[in-house]
Amino acid sequence: MEQKQEAGSSNGEVVVVGPEGSVDQRNESVASVDSSSAVTESNLSPYAAEWEPFYYQAPEDDRCCFITFSNGFPLTGDQIMDFFNERFGSCVERVYVHCPHPWENPLFGKVVFNSVLIPAIVLRGQVQVKFKIDRRPLWCKRFDRGRRRNPKH
Numbered sequence: 001m002e003q004k005q006e007a008g009s010s011n012g013e014v015v016v017v018g019p020e021g022s023v024d025q026r027n028e029s030v031a032s033v034d035s036s037s038a039v040t041e042s043n044l045s046p047y048a049a050e051w052e053p054f055y056y057q058a059p060e061d062d063r064c065c066f067i068t069f070s071n072g073f074p075l076t077g078d079q080i081m082d083f084f085n086e087r088f089g090s091c092v093e094r095v096y097v098h099c100p101h102p103w104e105n106p107l108f109g110k111v112v113f114n115s116v117l118i119p120a121i122v123l124r125g126q127v128q129v130k131f132k133i134d135r136r137p138l139w140c141k142r143f144d145r146g147r148r149r150n151p152k153h
Contacts, residue, residue, distance in 0.1 A: 058116040063093070064143035065111045065119050073136040074105040083133045084111060084122070091118045110143060119143075 077095040084092045097109040123129050128141040
């Protein structure tokens with residue numbers, strides 16, 4: 001059955017047109033609720049612990065991007081943090097730049113974002129994205145914990 005609301009009807013009158021074209025008019029009452037008299041019921045326990053969004057955050061590995069630099073063109077953690085925060089809003093929790101020795105240039109690092117959604121936004125559906133920070137190339141891809149090298153025993 002097809003239902004049509006009669007044009008200009010404010011009292012809830014509904015016209016129902018049957019398969020053979022028969023017309024049935026019904027008068028349906030529409031309940032209106034005044035917000036001042038509405039009763040709110042909650043199924044929440046008054047004894048439940050308060051929800052804290054930072055405590056229930058996604059695991060860090062799900063909020064990370066792996067970054068690499070070209071040899072001879074290193075970037076600092078502050079440069080990387082400023083770039084992402086300026087471009088995507090305040091989204092970086094911290095930046096880790098791997099520097100094994102003070103005399104060596106870092107070649108890779110990790111950016112930890114505040115939300116699990118930010119890496120997808122940064123990568124724009126691509127596997128790997130190239131950025132230029134202070135005219136220095138930065139390659140960024142999703143952090144994959146399974147690809148970590150295991151130390152030889």
